[in-house]
Amino acid sequence: FAQRETHSLIGEQNIFGRDKAKNDIVKMISEAAESNSNTLSVLPLIGMGGVGKTALAKLVFNDKSTKDKFDKMLWASVSNAFDLKHIVNIIIQSDSGESNNQLTLEALTKKLHELLRDKRYLLVLDDISNDNVNWEELINLLPSGRSGCMILITTRLSKIASELKTLEPYEVPKLPHEECGKIFVRYAFRGEKAKDRELLKIGESIVQKCDGLPLAARTLGSLLFRKDISMWQEVKENNLLSTGKGKDDILSVLKLSYDALPSDLKTCFSWLSTFPKDYDIFRELIIMYWMAMGLLNPASRTKEAIRVGEKYFNELAGRSLFQAMFLIMMAASHIAKCIALFMI
Ligand SMILES: Nc1ncnc2c1ncn2[C@@H]1O[C@H](COP(=O)(O)OP(=O)(O)O)[C@@H](O)[C@H]1O
Ligand SMILES: [Mg+2]
Structure with a gap:
């Protein structure tokens, strides 16, 4: 890797x-x-x-x-x-x-x-x-x-x-709501002085969703930088993509992390995105899935393939991308399909 x-x-x-x-x-x-x-x-x-x-x-x-x-x-x-x-x-x-x-x-x-x-x-x-x-x-x-x-x-x-x-x-404890809010605001408004009060209010509920995870606050904040209020609303309501809006922005946020992945992990990651949005990712299931898709060196024996799958899974789980992906899946209902289309 x-x-x-x-x-x-x-x-x-x-x-x-x-x-x-x-x-x-x-x-x-x-x-x-x-x-x-x-x-x-x-x-x-x-x-x-x-x-x-x-x-x-x-x-x-x-x-x-x-x-x-x-x-x-x-x-x-x-x-x-x-x-x-x-x-x-x-x-x-x-x-x-x-x-x-x-x-x-x-x-x-x-x-x-x-x-x-x-x-x-x-x-x-x-x-x-x-x-x-x-x-x-x-x-x-x-x-x-x-x-x-x-x-x-x-x-x-x-x-x-x-x-x-x-x-x-x-x-390492999760951050208090207030601190998480500071991160969100930092990335959602960058250096901008005047902050729209409506947006700040919606932002409050979005920060709630971040549940003390700085990565979440940062990812969602970056996603909403210079976006209009309807997109903020969509993130708050968990249906960012039901309208088809926001797709490109999400992809650009994700893509930053995605680009840094080694190529064999990229392929495996892309396939994850074909799971339905609330799918609980169980390690074994994912690995079976990759295996069924022939991604884990189809020539090798099952045991070996599982080992490779586990290695890939661990690699992915250690990356911010993996968590960012979850968040964005929560924020956007059909993101999975979009990403699958864009990234494979
Ligand atoms: N207290 C914090 N304030 C602002 N940003 C933070 C804070 N902690 C983490 N971050 C940001 O959140 C992201 C994830 O943090 P990181 O330290 O890489 O998490 P971990 O190592 O636990 O996976 C990084 O982009 C990091 O800069
Ligand atoms: Mg780390």
Whole structure:
């Protein structure tokens, strides 16, 4: 798979309602860094896709008092990681910018140890989503020579969090309605000063639907930027597309994320859109469906195909696109068919 990466830089002015969470986590990290224990501390941030784990991890990473505690700070985006060697390479690359793909795992591990030797380091592993990787083995091969070293992970998978944790996992909470509203307004009006009161009122009900998920507020806000009131109404009423309006806008919002998908995932994703709008996506069903459509390497045996399907599903579930898709399916009744037509 091609990489869909996150990076550690942010526009912090765009992140709302996370001061307390950030301070709590910075404090946990500081305490762990200052303890004299020689074990590597692992702090997981857990929560559903789109709740804001990556955004929060960035705030923590960029906080001055975090920076003061460590000699070395690394941000590794591991959503697409497929094996140990790949991950070690991603970590080294996050420091030097150079890929050392050609090296053996042995040589890569040595390089990593050189890089971190005698350093008190903070390593972020953002978006651990592949549970076929032996993450414990990864943690075990990281040097823990100096006391106070720290690994911050973000993941949707609480099983992985509890396997790796040394500190109690931090569950990233949904945002309060008010903060979610700020995000929505930021994207729905961009810099515009004068905000239509009618729109703001409809916006209130739309934000309610976002249920504290920043991704939802952002997606729906972007969708409604410079749209007339009838479209706002449609989103509020859950029938954005019954009139055929709004189709192009939804597609352009979705397309941004869609374009970033590797091509084999694109095909599988497109087929998802042929499900009826309120379809509960059960992993097994989806995989069967892909299989029936011949998308999972038809030549291979069923077991192998299921494995590939699971891999694809996990890949998709870790992406904001997947959640955005749900939201938009809720907002628009016939979106599924439209997308199927446009994207296949
Ligand atoms: N507190 C927040 N304020 C504003 N935008 C946010 C906030 N948290 C997340 N976002 C935005 O919502 C989207 C999803 O957040 P992200 O951190 O990627 O979620 P996760 O990593 O949990 O899947 C991103 O576009 C992010 O910039
Ligand atoms: Mg993330």
